[in-house]
Amino acid sequence: MREIVFDTETTGLDPNQGDRIVEIGCIELVNRCETGNTFHAYFNPQMAMPSIAEQIHGLSDAFLADKPLFEDVVEDLLDFIGDDPLIAHNAMFDYGFLNAELGGCGRLHLQRSRIVDTLAISKTRHPGAKHSLDALCTRYGIDRSHRVQHGALLDAQLLAQVYVELTGGRQIGLDMAGPEPIRPAVAALMPSSPVSGRRPRPHRPSEGDIVRHRAFVATLTDPVWASGDDWVAAEVVQ
Template sequence: MREIIFDTETTGLSPAGGDRMVEIGCVELFNRVETGRTFHAYFNPGRPMPSEAEAVHGLSDVFLSDKPQFGERADELIDFIADSPLIAHNATFDFGFLNHELGLCLRDPVCLSRMICTLAMARTRHPGAKHSLDALCTRFGVDRSQRVKHGALLDAQLLAQVYVELTGGRQIGLGLVAEAGPALDRPLVPAAAAQRPVRAPRPHSASPAEDERHRGFIAAMASPLWDRYLAPI
């Protein structure tokens, strides 16, 4: 199954309040394995970058000044994501900005039925724990040493590894089900073991001498319990 992990960087928290998307990064998974295909783009938001947002992702007005508008690469992005499920951390936020930008350039919004939120998954699996991307990377042993600031493509690549762990780990992709059929055709006993000489079973019954010693032990007991119920022979 094809899935897309994605992340966005923005000028703020509210598309309805005029904030815009300035970066998107997408990572393609097939059967929860990264294929190496990605989509990454920066966008000129057409408005000044607030210092608070720049402190988070490091994208300045100067850096974004020569970047295309979202609409200039919208069709390329739509082709990449196609009809695959879209996975994001705090997905409501990223879907809100993605659909806002699509609406501004007169493209159809992405249906929310395609949304998968790893934040919601983490809260269900580890209630009461920290659920930030950094915290989940630490929990699952994902190397985030290159994450000095937020970056859409890097964060999507980190989230792809976290998503695999949240959905069962790498064991999902081992193909055990596909190999189960051929495995049944193999002999249950290795050939080397089948050629070993058969050893006669060891005797486990008591010898006559052991029987005699046992009878003597029983006879020496004073008033055994079973004498109350057994008639003398």
């Protein structure tokens, strides 16, 4: 099972208002393990970088000036992500920006069914808790000490670890009493054959049990359910 964890950095919050992607980072997972294959690129947005956005990710106009346009790299990006599920945190944000950039290049939009939102998973798994990427790293003991500013590839690498923990950790299937699997990929990794258990033990009362029960019932004063000794005996052996 191949999946792609990704993150983007942008000039702002709304592609419909002209904001653009300036960085994308993608991590390849196969059977929920990082393969080491990544895709990472910076883009020249052909617009001035708002100061508030630069404070978040540190990408300046000067740094991005000689970077390729999104349309120059789109083939490599599409080749890397293929047709596999795409995992992101607050995924509809990144999804909207990706589709806006793809549409600007005359490419087909990504299908919504491919998108997996770890923010939604976190809200289901941990209601009432904090759901930021930093908070989830803290919850799962993932080292984020090197995350001084947002960066698409770094955030995707952290999110890949968070995603594995959110969907059951490395040891999938050990928590048999836990919630239903979030992803079909998790169910696909479960054992296909039932686990052998011990043979069922008989639970019928022994003759001694019946005698002791009758003796106990005899000590009760006018029990409302009693209708004779035959009923008592029949009730005990059922």
